[in-house]
Amino acid sequence: MTRRRVVAVVGSGSLPTGDPRETLAMDLGRALVDAGYRVACGGRGGVMAAAARGARSSAAASGSDVIGILPTSDAGSANPHVDIVLPTSMGPLRNGLVAHADAVVGIGGGAGTLSELALAWVLDRPVLAYRTEGWSGTVADTKLDARVRFPDLVDDRVYGVETAAEVIVLLGGLLRPP
Numbered sequence: 001m002t003r004r005r006v007v008a009v010v011g012s013g014s015l016p017t018g019d020p021r022e023t024l025a026m027d028l029g030r031a032l033v034d035a036g037y038r039v040a041c042g043g044r045g046g047v048m049a050a051a052a053r054g055a056r057s058s059a060a061a062s063g064s065d066v067i068g069i070l071p072t073s074d075a076g077s078a079n080p081h082v083d084i085v086l087p088t089s090m091g092p093l094r095n096g097l098v099a100h101a102d103a104v105v106g107i108g109g110g111a112g113t114l115s116e117l118a119l120a121w122v123l124d125r126p127v128l129a130y131r132t133e134g135w136s137g138t139v140a141d142t143k144l145d146a147r148v149r150f151p152d153l154v155d156d157r158v159y160g161v162e163t164a165a166e167v168i169v170l171l172g173g174l175l176r177p178p
Helices: 020-034 047-056 091-098 111-122 135-139 164-174
Strands: 006-011 038-041 066-070 084-087 103-107 127-130 159-161
Touching: 006 020, 006 047, 006 111, 020 038, 020 047, 020 103, 020 164, 038 047, 047 066, 066 091, 091 111, 103 111, 103 135, 103 164, 111 127, 111 135, 127 135, 127 164, 159 164
Parallel strands: 006 038, 006 103, 038 066, 066 084, 103 127, 127 159
Antiparallel strands: none
């Protein structure tokens, strides 16, 4: 059996009512599970809850598709859409665990999201970012530094995206076989 890839969805921890980033995260979570991926997130609110809710709404959802890597020791603080709760007691240092996913996708976000995107970059993970308000929009379509992460990839960068369909296509080309 081939290991299912894990894609971390990171972003704004809270969203105002009607924020379009909520829909982007829900669509992404659903599309990832539809395409055979598992979804990891920080397990709390905002983009994390929306991506988890979208993942759970997939017709392909199995009940073990959403991993929440919590900053606290309180498993009960996970949003209700998380299947596997990992309380870490690490505070924001848990962002390093989230960044260890096979790929990381940012939607909006503040300093915590920026740290996850930057850590994924230095860990040589594919990094994708929605062109939307927040750090994902700021770093989309840029290189975070001059390092050569993948010598065989001519235009390595934080890949800017607009839709879940774009994410799925890019992941298909960027993720190496497990």
